[in-house]
Amino acid sequence: MFKRSSACYISQCEYQFHCTKAMSPKSSSIQVIDRVARLLDAIARHEEPVGLKALAAGADLHSSTAFRILGALAEHGFVEKAEAGGYRLGGRLVDLGGRASARVDVRQEAREIMEALRDQVGETVNLTIREGDEVVYVERVVARRMMRVEQVIGSRAPLHLTAVGKAMLGEMSAREVRDYVKRTGMPHYTVHSIRSHSGLQKSIRVAREQGYALDNEEAEIGVGCIGVIIHDGHGSMVAGLSVSCPIERRQTAWIGLVKKAGEQISKRLGYRPAKVSGAKGCGA
Secondary structure, three states: OEEEOOOEEEEOHHHHHHHOOOOOOOOHHHHHHHHHHHHHHHHHOOOOOEOHHHHHHHOOOOHHHHHHHHHHHHHOOOEEEOOOOOEEEOHHHHHHHHHHHHHHHHHHHHHHHHHHHHHHHOOEEEEEEEEOOEEEEEEEEOOOOOOEEEOOOOOEEEHHHOHHHHHHHOOOOHHHHHHHHHHHOOOOOOOOOOOOHHHHHHHHHHHHHHOOEEEEOOOOOOEEEEEEEEEOOOOOEEEEEEEEEEHHHOOOOHHHHHHHHHHHHHHHOOOOOOOOOOOOOOOO
């Protein structure tokens, strides 16, 4: 996942972008996306459900073409068909729009706190979100030193191989974790990577009990991380915060600082933890 140089650790995703082949603007896949965008824009211009003919005319498409695309969009929840027969924007778009808005808000609220944490520990601080079975790096504050760990914004990693990813798995039900294991097969990057369901359960249980998770050279030899979860005002998990550094420099004294920074960002997003009396954290 990472490539080590004399100056820093760099995610290989930085180089993969240069290897992607450019697609022809006239390719059929691009044409379909263009048609989808035009149909969605046509629906969005109306407050009430819109009929097929009006949408086809507004998107400059043949009615049969518009009908097929709208059917596929409806299957995925991007549009809904009203009882009267017209089409309107679907709940999936509301969900995606909320996530995009939350991502922007988290980055804005987190930046100052991330910089303060970087200055306290002297190492790189990352902000990640969950997308499917992976974490995606959406913001970072890089350490001011020659030898450092540096994730490229936009790079990805499996949940079970990162500190924040394991903390995110801790927010999921036992069934969801089992489904994750079956779905992904738990790929391993190093000899330290978790490879079994039982091993993942143990790691998740520890993360729940302690309120943070560690990456002990599980994604890259020589790299260690401390990660926590960030919640919004609804109590939902919206992001993860982590400190990444060469494993030999990681200090347990930083755990409290990372947890405090995560709590500060969550508080800025309106999160107020529920008061619990006389009960301890749940197990896996």
